[in-house]
Each structure stands twice: as C-alpha cells, then as structure tokens.
Amino acid sequence: MAGKPISTAIVERLIAEWRTGEYSQRDLAGRHKVSAGLVAKHTKGVEHNVSGIVSAGVQYRRGLAEHSEHSAHVAAAIETAVEERTKHLTFFNKAGLILAQAAVKRVQSDPNMPMQDMRHASEVVAKQRDGVLGKAPEVAVQINNAPQSLDVSRLSSDVLAQILAAKDDRNQR
Numbered sequence: 001m002a003g004k005p006i007s008t009a010i011v012e013r014l015i016a017e018w019r020t021g022e023y024s025q026r027d028l029a030g031r032h033k034v035s036a037g038l039v040a041k042h043t044k045g046v047e048h049n050v051s052g053i054v055s056a057g058v059q060y061r062r063g064l065a066e067h068s069e070h071s072a073h074v075a076a077a078i079e080t081a082v083e084e085r086t087k088h089l090t091f092f093n094k095a096g097l098i099l100a101q102a103a104v105k106r107v108q109s110d111p112n113m114p115m116q117d118m119r120h121a122s123e124v125v126a127k128q129r130d131g132v133l134g135k136a137p138e139v140a141v142q143i144n145n146a147p148q149s150l151d152v153s154r155l156s157s158d159v160l161a162q163i164l165a166a167k168d169d170r171n172q173r
Contacts, residue, residue, distance in 0.1 A: 014043065020048065025043060026039075104121070
C-alpha cells in the first residue's frame, strides 16, 4: 500500500536537516509528520557533511553573545569581515586554478619545453595544490627553515606523474 505523495520541498528539507547530523531518522519523521521508512529511503547514503558548519555557527553565536552590549554592531562588523575574506579566498582560489590549468596545458602542448619551464610549471601547480589543500605534512616546514625556492622533488607523485606523462606523450607524437 503506497503512502500519500510527499512534496519535493519536504524531501529537500529532510535531506538538508539530515546532513546537519543533528537529527535521527525518527526525529525527522516526527518533525515532518512522515514515516520513518520514508525518511530512511531519502536519507540512505546521505552523509552528515554540514555538521562542521553547524558547529561553527554555534561557536559564532556563543562568541557574539559575549559581546551582547554591542551585538548588532559587532555582528555587522563580523559579517562584513567574513564577506570580504570569503571574496578574497574565492578570488585567489579561482585565479590559482586558472594558473595551474594554464601550466598543465603548456606542459601538454610543448614537447620540447625546457627543464626550467617545466620546473616553473611544477611550482605553479604545487602552489595551487598547497593553497587549496594545505601543505602536506612532509612539505610543511617551520618558517625559519623554509627553503628559498620550491623544490620540485616535494611535489606529490601524482602531480609529477601527470606532468611527466604529458611531456612523454608529447615527445612520442
């Protein structure tokens, strides 16, 4: 026996609330007045992948409560600062990705690329990787021990293999 149809909006809310990690399937069924089976059907395989954002939101609100005497002004200042920082991070991530893609295309398109240019392309890709993923523990060094230039040998084997494979592919053509 089929149950009554459920709206797409309710399914989307169920999934969004499930992703927070704050509710069990039974909780969601009660909140939305649907069966636990229906909740299970729509949340199966969906990860609780926004729970960190929930925790950050709680931390933000708790921090803001400590400044309750000026909360409206502090909240506005924080929102502005977060917005600006987010814009900058987004810009640099996109710009870095464009540069990394251009470096890989250059390696793929030039079978006779000098080693110095190859090294430079490797540095561009590595810096973008570090900017997005953070430095790998074996690459991260203390500031006072930082090398003067990026050592190509510190690139991940996947990145090096991809660059060298592209170069070899071009040389064989």
